[in-house]
Amino acid sequence: MHISVVIPLLNEEESLQELYDWIANTMQSNQFLYEVIFIDDGSTDTSWDIINKLSQQYSQVKGIRFQKNYGKSQALDAGFSIAQGDVVITMDADLQDSPDEIPGLYNLITTKNYDLVSGWKKKRYDNVITKNIPSKLFNWAARKTSGLSLNDFNCGLKAYKNEVIKTVKVSGEMHRYIPVLAKNEGFTRIGEKVVQHQARKYGVTKFGMDRFINGFLDLITISFLSKFGKRPMHFFGLYGTLMFLVGFFAAFFIGAMKLYRVSQGTKTILVTSNPWFYIALTSMIIGTLLFLAGFLGELIIKANPQEKHYKIKEKLNL
Structure with missing residues (x-):
């Protein structure tokens, strides 16, 4: 040995x-x-x-x-x-x-x-x-x-x-x-x-x-x-999906309330005046970005050339 x-x-x-x-x-x-x-x-x-x-x-x-x-x-x-x-x-x-x-x-x-x-x-x-x-x-x-x-x-x-x-x-x-x-x-x-x-x-x-x-x-x-490390989409995709769903249902809620008020003849307000609009928009953007991070992580793993992050100046007996 x-x-x-x-x-x-x-x-x-x-x-x-x-x-x-x-x-x-x-x-x-x-x-x-x-x-x-x-x-x-x-x-x-x-x-x-x-x-x-x-x-x-x-x-x-x-x-x-x-x-x-x-x-x-x-x-x-x-x-x-x-x-x-x-x-x-x-x-x-x-x-x-x-x-x-x-x-x-x-x-x-x-x-x-x-x-x-x-x-x-x-x-x-x-x-x-x-x-x-x-x-x-x-x-x-x-x-x-x-x-x-x-x-x-x-x-x-x-x-x-x-x-x-x-x-x-x-x-x-x-x-x-x-x-x-x-x-x-x-x-x-x-x-x-x-x-x-x-x-x-x-x-x-x-x-x-x-x-x-x-x-x-x-x-x-x-x-x-x-x-x-070998499946970043499992992390980013999960939280991206959750954030996107929060935003989607918030947007759905805003739209449903708007239609309900219109059908009842109630005076409506601008969508941008509703705080849920910004919650929905922010959540959907964050969810999309997390998805993109997951995709980029998968691409980096597959394209990683295993580059060495140092430079050897001299060797002895090698």
Whole structure:
């Protein structure tokens, strides 16, 4: 069996050599065949120079360098596209994820036949106010929305069967929800393993408080996509029909009342003076627009060329 370790990074020059040595030692002591794929997401320090040097020294090291910073999801997608291992491990480059966890994750995939195993940093060394508490709230909301009973959606240390990473498309900021994306694609054997969390040794975190806001917005997006992503007309068509019917019956009511008053010889007023006229008009317009949104969504799905939203500047050992 062959293992691919996929590592997205941004400005992690201090930790790369130490991280690779640690991974290599773990792999060799367990007699694993392996490759390490570094994806440089637009670093402005010497990270790429270090990756270049490692790739010249070790054939197991492969590198992808982005033209600019595109984000962790895009980096993972690029790494997944070239990963050859039967089991694929993802981890962060800041040494907060321990390579010593790789054998345990690998064994859960190969012996327990999990499709995906997510790490759970049960004991964390992050700031309680700015990271731990928001993270707990975020994970609670993710569990309730997705139906997956994972404790730590945002842990970068995960293991996958190769077929999972070749099936799931990661874009935008959806890296937090790869287990949900995998579940939506039919990979239901999803497990969790408590993993060791290391205190940051070098540099500073690349994520601010905005990641939790973006995370909740992405959670709403993925919740919608999981239900209606492949059939948008079922959502927009339903509410479009309801809105159009409200408008139609309101218009029918206005017309019937007008005819009744005329037949009774009662003095009539202008239709535009009736508030129901505006309710009917607005409802029918909104209903029509929702229908159009559903049709456009269906057309986009059928015409989607699966375009990659990043540009690769350079590759190593590929």
